[in-house]
Amino acid sequence: MFGVKTLRTVGPAVCRRGASVLWKPTKTQSRPQSAAAGQRVDIGGIYPPIATPFTQKEDVDYHKLDENLQKYAKIPFKATKGTVVMTERMAGAGADLVLVVTPCFYKGKMDSRALVHHFTQVADSSPVPVVLYSVPANTGLDLPVDAVVRLAQHPNILGLKDSGGDITRIALIVHKTKPQDFQVLAGSAGFLMAAYSVGCVGGVCALANVLGREVCELEQLCMSGRWEEASALQRRLIEPNTAVTRKFGIPALKQAMEWFGYHGGTCRSPLQPLSEAESQQLRLDFSTNGWL
Amino acid sequence: MFGVKTLRTVGPAVCRRGASVLWKPTKTQSRPQSAAAGQRVDIGGIYPPIATPFTQKEDVDYHKLDENLQKYAKIPFKATKGTVVMTERMAGAGADLVLVVTPCFYKGKMDSRALVHHFTQVADSSPVPVVLYSVPANTGLDLPVDAVVRLAQHPNILGLKDSGGDITRIALIVHKTKPQDFQVLAGSAGFLMAAYSVGCVGGVCALANVLGREVCELEQLCMSGRWEEASALQRRLIEPNTAVTRKFGIPALKQAMEWFGYHGGTCRSPLQPLSEAESQQLRLDFSTNGWL
Amino acid sequence: MFGVKTLRTVGPAVCRRGASVLWKPTKTQSRPQSAAAGQRVDIGGIYPPIATPFTQKEDVDYHKLDENLQKYAKIPFKATKGTVVMTERMAGAGADLVLVVTPCFYKGKMDSRALVHHFTQVADSSPVPVVLYSVPANTGLDLPVDAVVRLAQHPNILGLKDSGGDITRIALIVHKTKPQDFQVLAGSAGFLMAAYSVGCVGGVCALANVLGREVCELEQLCMSGRWEEASALQRRLIEPNTAVTRKFGIPALKQAMEWFGYHGGTCRSPLQPLSEAESQQLRLDFSTNGWL
Amino acid sequence: MFGVKTLRTVGPAVCRRGASVLWKPTKTQSRPQSAAAGQRVDIGGIYPPIATPFTQKEDVDYHKLDENLQKYAKIPFKATKGTVVMTERMAGAGADLVLVVTPCFYKGKMDSRALVHHFTQVADSSPVPVVLYSVPANTGLDLPVDAVVRLAQHPNILGLKDSGGDITRIALIVHKTKPQDFQVLAGSAGFLMAAYSVGCVGGVCALANVLGREVCELEQLCMSGRWEEASALQRRLIEPNTAVTRKFGIPALKQAMEWFGYHGGTCRSPLQPLSEAESQQLRLDFSTNGWL
Numbered sequence A, B, C, D: 001m002f003g004v005k006t007l008r009t010v011g012p013a014v015c016r017r018g019a020s021v022l023w024k025p026t027k028t029q030s031r032p033q034s035a036a037a038g039q040r041v042d043i044g045g046i047y048p049p050i051a052t053p054f055t056q057k058e059d060v061d062y063h064k065l066d067e068n069l070q071k072y073a074k075i076p077f078k079a080t081k082g083t084v085v086m087t088e089r090m091a092g093a094g095a096d097l098v099l100v101v102t103p104c105f106y107k108g109k110m111d112s113r114a115l116v117h118h119f120t121q122v123a124d125s126s127p128v129p130v131v132l133y134s135v136p137a138n139t140g141l142d143l144p145v146d147a148v149v150r151l152a153q154h155p156n157i158l159g160l161k162d163s164g165g166d167i168t169r170i171a172l173i174v175h176k177t178k179p180q181d182f183q184v185l186a187g188s189a190g191f192l193m194a195a196y197s198v199g200c201v202g203g204v205c206a207l208a209n210v211l212g213r214e215v216c217e218l219e220q221l222c223m224s225g226r227w228e229e230a231s232a233l234q235r236r237l238i239e240p241n242t243a244v245t246r247k248f249g250i251p252a253l254k255q256a257m258e259w260f261g262y263h264g265g266t267c268r269s270p271l272q273p274l275s276e277a278e279s280q281q282l283r284l285d286f287s288t289n290g291w292l
Helices: A062-074 A080-093 A112-125 A145-151 A167-176 A189-197 A212-223 A227-247 A249-259 A276-287 B062-074 B080-093 B112-125 B145-151 B167-176 B189-197 B212-223 B227-247 B249-259 B276-287 C062-074 C080-093 C112-125 C145-151 C167-176 C189-197 C212-223 C227-247 C250-259 C276-287 D062-074 D080-093 D112-125 D145-151 D167-176 D189-197 D212-223 D227-247 D249-259 D276-287
Strands: A004-006 A045-047 A098-101 A130-134 A157-162 A183-186 A202-204 B004-006 B045-047 B098-101 B130-134 B157-162 B183-186 B202-204 C004-006 C045-047 C098-101 C130-134 C157-162 C183-186 C202-204 D004-006 D045-047 D098-101 D130-134 D157-162 D183-186 D202-204
Touching: A098 A112, A112 A130, A112 A145, A130 A145, A145 A167, A157 A167, A167 A183, A167 A189, A167 D189, A167 D227, A183 A189, A189 A202, A189 A212, A189 A227, A189 D167, A189 D189, A189 D227, A202 A212, A212 A227, A227 A249, A227 A276, A227 D167, A227 D189, A249 A276, B098 B112, B112 B130, B112 B145, B130 B145, B145 B167, B157 B167, B167 B183, B167 B189, B167 C189, B167 C227, B183 B189, B189 B202, B189 B212, B189 B227, B189 C167, B189 C189, B189 C227, B202 B212, B212 B227, B227 B249, B227 B276, B227 C167, B227 C189, B249 B276, C098 C112, C112 C130, C112 C145, C130 C145, C145 C167, C157 C167, C167 C183, C167 C189, C183 C189, C189 C202, C189 C212, C189 C227, C202 C212, C212 C227, C227 C250, C227 C276, C250 C276, D112 D130, D112 D145, D130 D145, D145 D167, D157 D167, D167 D183, D167 D189, D183 D189, D189 D202, D189 D212, D189 D227, D202 D212, D212 D227, D227 D249, D227 D276, D249 D276
Parallel strands: A045 A202, A098 A130, A130 A157, A157 A183, A183 A202, B045 B202, B098 B130, B130 B157, B157 B183, B183 B202, C045 C202, C098 C130, C130 C157, C157 C183, C183 C202, D045 D202, D098 D130, D130 D157, D157 D183, D183 D202
Antiparallel strands: A004 A098, B004 B098, C004 C098, D004 D098
């Protein structure tokens, strides 16, 4: 009910760090194991929230999902082999992190007090580390800065995925959670460079399902301080990113995946397929930026 | 996932019409049975969305729920006996109507086309009639008027619960669905009289859990054209209603139920109990209007 | 700077009460004269916020304005002659009431305290009575209920024009200002009947520039308790009203005035003329409700 | 009526470039002179929107304003002397640029078409270059990206001040106006570094009235590619910046100016002075970041 979803997609596209750290077997440890083990779980890097292909009957098409994963693995990410192993392990063994979205139905009552209470309960009982997830475009609710600062002190909460894109807010969260070495991830490729510039450590980027190499290249440019080049690349990624997220959403993401050699397929209801005009505009958003 | 919830609370507080019409055994009919049977299912009247008492462990406290239902049945509603029977039947047999809230997570993509498609699918496959539910304060999404008008033509969709409170919109929906004899319910006691004045047939009112008699009295005044008295009563109900909904929410509803002799009890997480100051303000919202 | 505008349009379409009360020469009295004179200024009734015709050069076209006023005067309003006299007097002598909109540029700081201070200053120094004006669609700001309740106690503030259309809020304001005999006006014909039902005394209705007779008829039906007929008429007025306000705005109001025999003319920048498609939809909004 | 205000504050705090370019006497040229003269008017750098001190009677206190300007001139900005000369010239001769805010009262009708038409008219007739100004927190309206892109092609429109803080949007505007060498300014110090990182050329920062040196230092760090240091400084400026803008507004800006040796004084109505608790929180927002 509270939107717990697994970070099942962590592996395949991590481009910066070895998956071995990320995927250390943690299930058998006592909780909160990340703290108990005395080790920092590093969640930096680029994560594509992997699109799920469906069959005509709207069931998950595992065969096509596997083919996509093979392709993502062939991209020269740093952790190629490990991530494939991990991906396979995930299917059987469950996630190594959980990404927990803000509860939002009674959003009028979801103040800092209620949200701190909620995430504390979840983190207390979760066998794996928790990453907070704030996505106001979908939930109508921003996880307040003061709540994040409080929750960052919990030993089993190690980061935040922030999809709101308010860079002032994101920078302030980085600033105020410095003592906890809290890890903040940009929730979109649209503001990825700005996020790196203020101290974020990675991104969970829908666009990485389509332009995975390019998003990882942007990360590399930011990590190595080549801001001029980063800026030029970042700007060319904004329209494609907006097209597969806010503007046309998941149907566009899946359509674009097809153009770039992945299995995208159809969406499940209530999401609707793109109209012909939308599809053309989507193509334009890629082609005018030199990607098609 | 799409928030289908049963109108399990239909019975106990229907104050205007016999439950026999409402609760005709419909389960064995072929679907869509409401149309197939050639009969109009009348959903007019006042419905309290019955609060669920929980035990300390946050499980449903069926014993206390039953005691509340006995009390609601002692209020001189028109359909006292029948509704108790119906309520008991509900527990065993499932709901006779479903109230289906708008899907809302990908709210940016939930345009009229997607919503019409979604509700049509649900209504096509539902064994019992469907009531649409638009509650923008919780979902961040209004079911568009043109979508309602389209959906009103579906034989298995017989009404709408509108909790937004935009009376112009509600009146327009009544106006444009007249040919289908579509039944619109106010989703709150705060604008119940205005809703009746523009042609609504009832209300699903949280406040009816607390001031059930008074809400039914308001209905009677509206139904019999005694608008001056209705207006005076309506105005005294607004602050208590706002207090148990938008202002303090479900914790306040449960608190107020206790004051008026019902089992309210605590809320489940992530909802938080009222602070002392909030509880005092809640009491004031009832007492300054002469209810405590 | 703070959007003070005169209720210059009071006269022509008052349909319920004599203009003589409304238009008593007040300029020479000491302020606040409404209180000083010990008399209640009655602002009930229907007011069209009269559209201003412009010449090609975007100057006021007084000749056409006069012709419109002559036509409005020929409608069998109760106060025909008086209002024409008053209208002429207005041109020369200034307004008898001021309608003061909420300041809104620094809207983040416009809390109850600031707004009460502002309107108190204005009312203290105004030689004529003040009507508060809350229009969130334009200002992004609702005058809070508690501020209205405070301000209703000021002897030189006699009412509120509320264009937000939140009928629960409007009813609550009527309820909480009863001791002051505060007069609340609906700011739109879209919710005029609902507003009367909860105790409003009139309306300032853009639609009255086009369908003046019908809006006044709706008022009469409400005033005389013929709610069934009122409801039917109200519902037919919603689409035309929305079309000339929220949906297409002032350009549509002026276009529709032309269709109904008034001078509407063009708008001044930055407002743009209707496209052909918008114009056709506007016509449809009138014709499907039987007005064209 | 359309919120034209002069960039009268351009001079005193420009820290990067000589004022001589900025302040070239342009009044006698034919319009649009910036294009006609075939020269680029460079508006890069940091601008404090200089606070206006008032007397007790709420008149402008020119004496105190002058003292503030003398102090700003003593900060080692690059253009110290020139800007003082310019500032004095401004008083007598009028502005060299105009900053034109989006019209917003009929915001429902302010689509791209209307806004392009409006700004084109203004720019066509303005004797000095125009800078667009989008400030959704005050106007409830964002100047759409496509409108900015269109307007950037006008020879007398040379830039945009964007106070919305949506860094994705700002980067996209920079990207799509590259061919016109359009100059984008951050409208707040809260996202100044992120703005530089995506290609902005300066900022109009309320905080520069208080921490002028530090804001200019941030600019220098960004300009010289020292992003790590920039990031650390940027993060320490966010809370003070939010405190003097969105959180407590202009009264806080003026209060903080007093603490840092400038004349701030009181605000004019309807803005209200800070409460004691607000004043303490304001101080905390500076002190916890090491500024007090």
